[in-house]
Amino acid sequence: MITTRNISRFWEWGRKIICVGRNYADHAKELNNPVPTEPVLFLKPPSAYVTQGSPILVPSYCRDLHHEVELGVVIGRGGTDIPQGSAMDHVAGYALCLDMTARDVQDVCKSKGLPWTLAKAFNTSCPVSEFIPRERIPDPGNVTLWLKVNDQMRQKGCTDQMVFSVPHLISYISGIITLEEGDLILTGTPRGVSAVQEHDELQAGIQDVVTMSFKVNRKEHQ
Numbered sequence: 548m549i550t551t552r553n554i555s556r557f558w559e560w561g562r563k564i565i566c567v568g569r570n571y572a573d574h575a576k577e578l579n580n581p582v583p584t585e586p587v588l589f590l591k592p593p594s595a596y597v598t599q600g601s602p603i604l605v606p607s608y609c610r611d612l613h614h615e616v617e618l619g620v621v622i623g624r625g626g627t628d629i630p631q632g633s634a635m636d637h638v639a640g641y642a643l644c645l646d647m648t649a650r651d652v653q654d655v656c657k658s659k660g661l662p663w664t665l666a667k668a669f670n671t672s673c674p675v676s677e678f679i680p681r682e683r684i685p686d687p688g689n690v691t692l693w694l695k696v697n698d699q700m701r702q703k704g705c706t707d708q709m710v711f712s713v714p715h716l717i718s719y720i721s722g723i724i725t726l727e728e729g730d731l732i733l734t735g736t737p738r739g740v741s742a743v744q745e746h747d748e749l750q751a752g753i754q755d756v757v758t759m760s761f762k763v764n765r766k767e768h769q
């Protein structure tokens with residue numbers, strides 16, 4: 548039983564992980580997807596969380612696992628139908644997140660019109676950094692995210708390129724799914740997504756704020 552709730556360990560709360568796709572035009576284009584006119588949403592379960600010190604596990608059915616570095620928004624006060632004007636009052640802070648994606652599986656799902664669950668929601672598909680109090684990112688619409696694989700820069704992008712801003716996303720999502728304290732919103736990835744292999748080392752950061760690193764392992768057969 549949780550007796551002391553500490554939002555700085557939001558990943559232990561077991562709340563929702565709501566992900567936004569195609570929220571950067573340059574990433575939508577690199578995968579030949581249209582730039583959306585409304586946010587594209589999907590979910591990950593809390594079992595997707597992994598924190599530094601534990602590995603990212605490639606699912607046994609995946610041959611093309613991709614990294615997607617994203618700004619995560621941690622909800623501090625829940626709500627439904629939150630207006631854009633007060634959306635930032637609901638933010639407790641942020642986390643640097645990876646939306647690990649089984650791209651080969653996602654491509655099959657897309658071609659068959661199936662949901663992306665197998666591609667996006669597997670165990671360890673949501674590596675997260677330490678909690679970042681909101682004062683440390685005064686403007687979530689203007690921070691640079693980066694990701695290196697084995698010391699080689701693969702992704703570097705600024706959140707000023709988001710199609711839909713953080714307040715817009717909070718307002719839009721809360722009109723469909725009630726937001727609760729401890730929920731996490733992944734706000735989409737900039738261009739540069741690429742494959743990772745077993746034994747790779749991923750490092751990611753938000754300029755001057757946080758860095759994190761993860762090893763990639765293949766899931767053992769049971």
Ligand SMILES: CC(=O)CC(=O)C(=O)O
Binds near residue numbers: 568569574648736
């Ligand atoms: C095509 C995708 O996987 C969408 C996504 O997750 C994104 O961040 O964009």
Ligand SMILES: [Mg+2]
Binds near residue numbers: 566568615617
């Ligand atoms: Mg993503």
